Amino acid sequence: MTVSLQVMRAQQDGIFTDGCPSRVVLDHVTSKWGVLVLAALADGTLRWGELRREVDGISEKMLASTLKTFEADGLVQRTAYPEVPPRVDYRLTPRGRDLAEAMSPLMTWVAAHADAIVNG
Amino acid sequence: MTVSLQVMRAQQDGIFTDGCPSRVVLDHVTSKWGVLVLAALADGTLRWGELRREVDGISEKMLASTLKTFEADGLVQRTAYPEVPPRVDYRLTPRGRDLAEAMSPLMTWVAAHADAIVNG
């Protein structure tokens, strides 16, 4: 069953209105690289370099900014090891894993139907 | 169960790589206003003016461009009635409804956890 804006608003007043918390979070998640970074981290811990390679095409700047946003949101946990050479890894928090699960149907759907949409 | 990029790539080679169809479609859907427009149309037909009010904060320019993209993608169907004053309405195609269903868990999750993320 599909949930529409109207239905959600009947349950929760003012949800997804301009500037409200749900819009802020939605913007973070649906930011240009948001879903891809979350999906990359969905089944385990990754280092910075692995993440860069996994999320094909992302720039260092956007990876850093996306990770910072998610860290501030409590969706991603960063761990730095005091080694030389430096090693840092990223993984989803429980909340992040929960979100990734909620995103899963969308990703699966897109993967399954993208060719039909783009080609025709 | 959550599906990660790695898992999807094990099933479908080169999925969600730079410039591939799945990335194009994902960009359309997760565009700034994409999910909100789709969610607004999720449980029925809406006229242009209703859509504008429903998707709080969207400009006419972005509404038009978002709708055109989705129409070209076969996700939204536009119907114009030859009346005065003019009346146009938009509704999801079967494919669009399918997508809206896949987005539903994400929207629900965001609605439920946004406050905790922004405040807490």
Added chain:
DNA sequence: CTGAATCCCCGCGGATACTG
């Protein structure tokens, strides 16, 4: 009422170079 067209600004995001 439903747009299309135009102008314009601002900031997202890419490219590159540099650092601990």
Added chain:
DNA sequence: CAGTATCCGCGGGGATTCAG
């Protein structure tokens, strides 16, 4: 290896005007 700093272009997005 894991970032930060800087520059800059382009397109998102607002405001306004016009049309059918």
